[in-house]
Amino acid sequence: MDIFLQQLLNALSLGGTYALLALGLAVVFSIIGLINFAHGELMTVTGYAICFALIWGLPFPLAVMAGLAVAVVAALLMERIAFRPVRGASGTTLLLTSFAVSAILRVLFQNLISARPIPVSIPASLSGVLTIGPLHLGMIQLISIIVTLVMLLGLNLFLHRTMAGRAMRAAAEDFAVLRLMGLRANSVVATAFAISGLLAGVAGLLWVAQRGSVDPLMGALPVLKAFIAAIIGGLGSLSGAVAGGFLLGFIEVILQAYLPESLLPYRDAFAILLVIAVLLFRPQGLLARKTPVKL
Amino acid sequence: MPDEPLLSIEGLTVSYGAVEAVRGIDLTVKRGEVVTLLGANGAGKSSTLNALVGLAPRKARRMLFEGADIAGQATETIVRRGMTLVPEGRRVFSSLTVEENLMLGGARHAARGDPAAVKADMLERFPILAERLHQKAGSLSGGEQQMLAIARALMSSPDLLLLDEPSLGLAPQVVDRIFDLIRNLRDRGLTILLVEQNVAQSLEIADRGYVLANGRIELQGAAADLRASPEIQDAYLGA
Numbered sequence: 080m081d082i083f084l085q086q087l088l089n090a091l092s093l094g095g096t097y098a099l100l101a102l103g104l105a106v107v108f109s110i111i112g113l114i115n116f117a118h119g120e121l122m123t124v125t126g127y128a129i130c131f132a133l134i135w136g137l138p139f140p141l142a143v144m145a146g147l148a149v150a151v152v153a154a155l156l157m158e159r160i161a162f163r164p165v166r167g168a169s170g171t172t173l174l175l176t177s178f179a180v181s182a183i184l185r186v187l188f189q190n191l192i193s194a195r196p197i198p199v200s201i202p203a204s205l206s207g208v209l210t211i212g213p214l215h216l217g218m219i220q221l222i223s224i225i226v227t228l229v230m231l232l233g234l235n236l237f238l239h240r241t242m243a244g245r246a247m248r249a250a251a252e253d254f255a256v257l258r259l260m261g262l263r264a265n266s267v268v269a270t271a272f273a274i275s276g277l278l279a280g281v282a283g284l285l286w287v288a289q290r291g292s293v294d295p296l297m298g299a300l301p302v303l304k305a306f307i308a309a310i311i312g313g314l315g316s317l318s319g320a321v322a323g324g325f326l327l328g329f330i331e332v333i334l335q336a337y338l339p340e341s342l343l344p345y346r347d348a349f350a351i352l353l354v355i356a357v358l359l360f361r362p363q364g365l366l367a368r369k370t371p372v373k374l
Numbered sequence: 375m376p377d378e379p380l381l382s383i384e385g386l387t388v389s390y391g392a393v394e395a396v397r398g399i400d401l402t403v404k405r406g407e408v409v410t411l412l413g414a415n416g417a418g419k420s421s422t423l424n425a426l427v428g429l430a431p432r433k434a435r436r437m438l439f440e441g442a443d444i445a446g447q448a449t450e451t452i453v454r455r456g457m458t459l460v461p462e463g464r465r466v467f468s469s470l471t472v473e474e475n476l477m478l479g480g481a482r483h484a485a486r487g488d489p490a491a492v493k494a495d496m497l498e499r500f501p502i503l504a505e506r507l508h509q510k511a512g513s514l515s516g517g518e519q520q521m522l523a524i525a526r527a528l529m530s531s532p533d534l535l536l537l538d539e540p541s542l543g544l545a546p547q548v549v550d551r552i553f554d555l556i557r558n559l560r561d562r563g564l565t566i567l568l569v570e571q572n573v574a575q576s577l578e579i580a581d582r583g584y585v586l587a588n589g590r591i592e593l594q595g596a597a598a599d600l601r602a603s604p605e606i607q608d609a610y611l612g613a
Contacts, residue, residue: 261458261481
């Protein structure tokens, strides 16, 4: 039982990070139909921003804020420079554009910063381990879980209590009709990117805090996982993305804990097999929305 | 100029790729008028309405609304100028509550009046919506959704309301209620451009009408004249 509880906490912490990333993908996809594979680079940008802010002597909390701000600005710039010109184009065009953005950013990181990982000095107070009865919980894990919950709660409040949030939910349902309400398409899309940037920034922060370094390819694997999570949940469904993120986290942690050692190298393959099994029974994902007919 | 039409369109063409849905039509709507667009399925009625609010690809020699050129303008800009569309199929935001739908309808129109007052007015006019304020719009019946779609559009206090097939797919007694509502809007002085399958009822409500066929205007005139015309009698009124 204790081991199970321990694994549950591990799964919550890993799944939470996936959930934040998947949510960032889903927020943008639900509105403009773009799967943004450059989402991972927003994590990387955050990592570098925090890293350099610390090197320049900013205290850790300020460095974190700088990192998140940079992530939001980077997401807005991505939208303005790369995605707005192709808005309304086919899904394939959007997808290829996002691959291009991702590739360009990775090359820039490699050539302008470094191809190797750069260490990020995380305060010692964050690397402690909390012991509650039989459970051992890393501070960073605990912070991950709390930050994820706060973000999910905050986003939920934003979507349901503010006019901009309502507009985003409406846009996800029927963008053309939202424009008939006199709301500017560009600001709704920009808001979606800003939120996805913030989510990627927070995920990037948690990722860097756990690993203690940042490298140009840092975002590649997590964004792939987030994509899988979003697919499990049903692309475009925000609650689905969260559910998918946690589910994938659980699957990975459980496999890691209970697979025989000889099979551990195949952990991801088993995880993907389980995902395929989920999709065989629910091809539209766990919580997919019905797609309305759009103009 | 008091006689200047509220909406004046010349040579409007709507093409989707190689398909021309609307082929160079002229259209005017004067302030306070109810004008109806009639025609068979695929005649170009909905395309015309969508083109007016910038939701369909359009070209025109002239597109004036309240004297201003709206030809190249974005949907949201046209709506802010005071022309809005209740789209075919109602298209309420089904996962949002009735109240949230109304709030979005009035979101950008603080300048056009007090949104709270407009909302109170809507709820008085649509008591059924007042009862369902916190219900998801998707849980309403078809007739209630149509009323919500119209109320949502009215939240922006438009000068010109475009209605696309408001009675489509509704039960006969609900259709009567929707037409009562349109009559009521007309009596309050709202200018309306109405696309309808229900030719008899719309010619009864309208001052003037246009008949579209294959993207062109075949016939136009006062509603009474159209009602009496043999073409309309033969094609739509089953006389």
